[in-house]
Amino acid sequence: MAAPKKNTAKEAGLEHAKGNGSVPEFSKEQELKALRDMLLIRRFEEKAGQLYGMGAIGGFCHLYIGQEAVVVGMQMALKKGDQVITGYRDHGHMLACGMEAKGVMAELTGRRGGYSKGKGGSMHMFSLAEHFYGGHGIVGAQVSLGTGLAFANRYRGNDSVSLAYFGDGAANQGQVYESFNMAELWKLPVVYVIENNRYAMGTSVTRSSAQTDFSKRGASFNIPGKQVDGMDVRAVKAAGDEAVAWCRDGKGPYILEMQTYRYRGHSMSDPAKYRTREEVEKVRHDQDPIEQVRNRLLAAKVSEQDLKNIDAEVREIVNEAADFAQHDPEPDVSELYTDVYR
Amino acid sequence: MPIQVLMPALSPTMEKGNLAKWLKKEGETIKSGDVIAEIETDKATMEVEATDEGTLGKILIPEGTADVAVNTPIATILADGESAADLAKAPAPAAPQKAAESAPPAEAKAEAPQPKAAHHPTAPAAVSEPEPDVPEGTEFVTQTIREALRDAMAEEMRRDGDVFVMGEEVAEYQGAYKVTQGLLQEFGARRVIDTPITEHGFAGVGVGAAMAGLKPIVEFMTFNFAMQAMDQIINSAAKTLYMSGGQMGCSIVFRGPNGAAARVAAQHSQDYSAWYSQIPGLKVIAPFSAADYKGLLKAAIRDPNPVIFLENEVLYGHTGEVPKLDDYIVPIGKARVVRKGKDVTIVSWSNGMTYALKAAEELAKEGIEAEVVDLRTLRPMDTETIVESVKKTGRAVTVEEGWQQNGVGAEIAARIMEHAFDYLDAPVARVSGKDVPMPYAANLEKLALPSVAEVVEAAKAVSYR
Numbered sequence: 078m079a080a081p082k083k084n085t086a087k088e089a090g091l092e093h094a095k096g097n098g099s100v101p102e103f104s105k106e107q108e109l110k111a112l113r114d115m116l117l118i119r120r121f122e123e124k125a126g127q128l129y130g131m132g133a134i135g136g137f138c139h140l141y142i143g144q145e146a147v148v149v150g151m152q153m154a155l156k157k158g159d160q161v162i163t164g165y166r167d168h169g170h171m172l173a174c175g176m177e178a179k180g181v182m183a184e185l186t187g188r189r190g191g192y193s194k195g196k197g198g199s200m201h202m203f204s205l206a207e208h209f210y211g212g213h214g215i216v217g218a219q220v221s222l223g224t225g226l227a228f229a230n231r232y233r234g235n236d237s238v239s240l241a242y243f244g245d246g247a248a249n250q251g252q253v254y255e256s257f258n259m260a261e262l263w264k265l266p267v268v269y270v271i272e273n274n275r276y277a278m279g280t281s282v283t284r285s286s287a288q289t290d291f292s293k294r295g296a297s298f299n300i301p302g303k304q305v306d307g308m309d310v311r312a313v314k315a316a317g318d319e320a321v322a323w324c325r326d327g328k329g330p331y332i333l334e335m336q337t338y339r340y341r342g343h344s345m346s347d348p349a350k351y352r353t354r355e356e357v358e359k360v361r362h363d364q365d366p367i368e369q370v371r372n373r374l375l376a377a378k379v380s381e382q383d384l385k386n387i388d389a390e391v392r393e394i395v396n397e398a399a400d401f402a403q404h405d406p407e408p409d410v411s412e413l414y415t416d417v418y419r
Numbered sequence: 420m421p422i423q424v425l426m427p428a429l430s431p432t433m434e435k436g437n438l439a440k441w442l443k444k445e446g447e448t449i450k451s452g453d454v455i456a457e458i459e460t461d462k463a464t465m466e467v468e469a470t471d472e473g474t475l476g477k478i479l480i481p482e483g484t485a486d487v488a489v490n491t492p493i494a495t496i497l498a499d500g501e502s503a504a505d506l507a508k509a510p511a512p513a514a515p516q517k518a519a520e521s522a523p524p525a526e527a528k529a530e531a532p533q534p535k536a537a538h539h540p541t542a543p544a545a546v547s548e549p550e551p552d553v554p555e556g557t558e559f560v561t562q563t564i565r566e567a568l569r570d571a572m573a574e575e576m577r578r579d580g581d582v583f584v585m586g587e588e589v590a591e592y593q594g595a596y597k598v599t600q601g602l603l604q605e606f607g608a609r610r611v612i613d614t615p616i617t618e619h620g621f622a623g624v625g626v627g628a629a630m631a632g633l634k635p636i637v638e639f640m641t642f643n644f645a646m647q648a649m650d651q652i653i654n655s656a657a658k659t660l661y662m663s664g665g666q667m668g669c670s671i672v673f674r675g676p677n678g679a680a681a682r683v684a685a686q687h688s689q690d691y692s693a694w695y696s697q698i699p700g701l702k703v704i705a706p707f708s709a710a711d712y713k714g715l716l717k718a719a720i721r722d723p724n725p726v727i728f729l730e731n732e733v734l735y736g737h738t739g740e741v742p743k744l745d746d747y748i749v750p751i752g753k754a755r756v757v758r759k760g761k762d763v764t765i766v767s768w769s770n771g772m773t774y775a776l777k778a779a780e781e782l783a784k785e786g787i788e789a790e791v792v793d794l795r796t797l798r799p800m801d802t803e804t805i806v807e808s809v810k811k812t813g814r815a816v817t818v819e820e821g822w823q824q825n826g827v828g829a830e831i832a833a834r835i836m837e838h839a840f841d842y843l844d845a846p847v848a849r850v851s852g853k854d855v856p857m858p859y860a861a862n863l864e865k866l867a868l869p870s871v872a873e874v875v876e877a878a879k880a881v882s883y884r
Binding site: 162195197210212218224229230251415418 | 614617621623624629654660663
């Protein structure tokens with residue numbers, strides 16, 4: 078593929094979210110949608126945590142609580158046909174893409190009604206209908222795969238954009254940089270969304286990363302990057318709009334560093350000794366992405382009752398999903414040998 | 420004393436070449452670095468540079484001569500003060516074949532314990548028989564395996580716009596081993612894509628493109644380099660269909676030379692047959708004949724699953740008869756009885772077939788009729804064809820260039836035991852690469868690989884002769 082004219086990082090403008098204050102306002106409808114979608118993820122994850130504690134979910138289970146604004150804001154910047162791919166902390170991404178809570182929860186419990194018929198589990202779910210390409214358990218693998226999705230868009234000459242999500246931990250994998258190089262070389266339409274939740278399992282960013290400003294990680298490939306307040310869904314959406322437009326214009330890849338935080342452990346079995354309870358409480362109290370929206374809506378004179386109704390609707394979806402996921406049968410034993418080849 | 424210019428080896432596997440053109444005439448002055456001649460191999464045309472200074476005394480091999488063996492003297496250079504009269508002093512040119520065989524001299528000693536060993540034998544003519552179901556009256560073309568592979572890719576790319584080739588040096592350089600020669604010219608840079616040296620990354624990009632519905636052919640310059648890409652091949656390509664409950668698969672071919680070439684030592688000589696053929700979700704193909712290379716690569720490109728297509732650099736230049744059909748497809752998963760026999764079954768694939776077939780010829784001279792089975796596909800393995808043959812012969816020998824422990828031969832032996840135990844008259848014997856990293860020294864390298872003599876010996880042993 079012929080490489081179009083290079084842009085330099087300087088021309089593209091390495092901007093940083095920190096200190097450049099103004100965030101575009103959401104309309105009331107946008108605020109309500111963001112609230113509902115984030116709440117769905119949070120209630121879903123809380124329920125998944127409960128079911129895990131009851132032994133209904135096995136293996137690993139990585140919860141997304143605290144990071145909801147990232148996927149919800151980014152999803153608001155996409156259009157139908159844009160692809161999403163992520164790592165193992167994937168429940169929020171699936172729900173944001175429009176996959177049904179029932180199918181996701183039933184996969185967590187390993188039942189036949191799950192998105193992968195119970196054969197993939199928490200870390201491996203897909204939906205071609207919703208353009209969600211997984212759900213990948215190997216840290217960093219989704220970055221090359223997501224670059225390949227963008228390659229297919231370029232090959233076909235459509236204007237779809239691929240979103241490859243990965244964490245601050247995955248950002249240190251070699252294949253991430255191999256992918257950056259090819260993406261910029263071939264001007265592939267991929268947004269690399271680095272969800273910096275400050276900890277790669279138990280290792281803080283400062284203990285693992287020589288360059289802790291992840292928006293600069295593409296600098297040596299001339300890929301523009303931006304740091305974003307990943308706790309503010311409006312800031313996420315605005316940055317997403319900019320990055321996606323860049324890709325759709327054929328200018329190549331874009332990096333967004335989402336500064337976010339996970340409230341729960343790395344997985345359900347994480348005692349979280351690497352940070353203090355106070356640190357977690359402070360983020361929850363000062364920056365919670367859902368509370369931010371709720372407070373803005375209340376200030377805009379939306380009634381408590383309207384917000385309670387959203388909460389009730391979300392709880393019903395989640396309870397129904399949990400009920401289905403516990404009563405749906407396990408896959409038929411004949412499924413052991415299916416889907417190895419097609 | 421006048422200096423001899425020898426036919427140079429231009430690649431690790433080159434055995435001979437054509438002297439295409441002399442660029443200097445007898446009597447012309449030559450400086451070190453001057454291009455004096457052009458040599459053609461089946462891969463490329465290369466220039467021969469003088470490494471010595473003087474006057475071109477005599478051209479020993481005229482231009483236009485074909486199949487000049489490596490190390491054959493092709494000209495003499497006279498040093499300052501020497502004249503044509505001195506030419507007589509130059510060492511007598513050795514006979515071309517002998518020169519090739521005698522280099523390097525250390526090999527002669529290694530010959531001793533296994534006198535019938537052949538290092539890089541050419542493919543016996545018998546193996547290029549077509550599929551039994553090729554229609555009668557079909558025309559055949561004589562092609563190198565390299566050409567058969569290129570034609571297979573070109574045909575599939577013409578047929579399906581979703582098929583593309585990516586890899587290192589596949590486009591502008593025309594392929595590190597010239598397998599993709601001409602594809603860039605026909606299909607353009609959109610579909611024939613040079614990648615950076617980034618195996619892990621481009622394997623992942625290929626798999627991602629396949630997940631999006633394209634049909635990539637990913638060339639590894641050799642499968643030794645694919646170890647860097649192993650995670651994407653196995654964790655992403657092979658397992659996704661299952662992990663997604665059948666929703667999302669990956670139609671992709673990973674291809675390139677596998678196993679030992681010649682004198683490239685341990686890191687460039689590994690046989691990955693056993694590694695890949697252990698993985699559910701992958702199909703693994705390792706053909707031997709030119710017709711199979713073509714028909715199976717076309718089948719692999721059309722297959723909706725990830726396929727590992729193991730080629731062999733030593734075989735690239737070998738020729739065979741390829742059916743001249745619009746769409747010659749060889750089914751994946753079918754072994755083929757290449758030579759019929761009643762006394763012992765020899766099972767092999769890829770370059771292992773070279774030893775197997777030569778051994779069968781040797782055995783025939785001693786009255787042992789070996790049946791030779793070319794596995795062609797390693798996964799799914801055609802157990803039935805192996806078992807049927809063993810039920811007839813009661814004896815089996817496996818031949819592979821890879822290591823013995825957990826090798827494909829071990830798997831074949833186990834299947835024979837499971838399915839034909841009562842028919843066996845002797846334990847299954849395995850001939851394989853030796854349990855060492857591949858050595859560089861020519862004599863040691865030869866010892867590390869299987870040999871015709873070892874196959875003959877094993878066949879006799881299981882026949883109690």
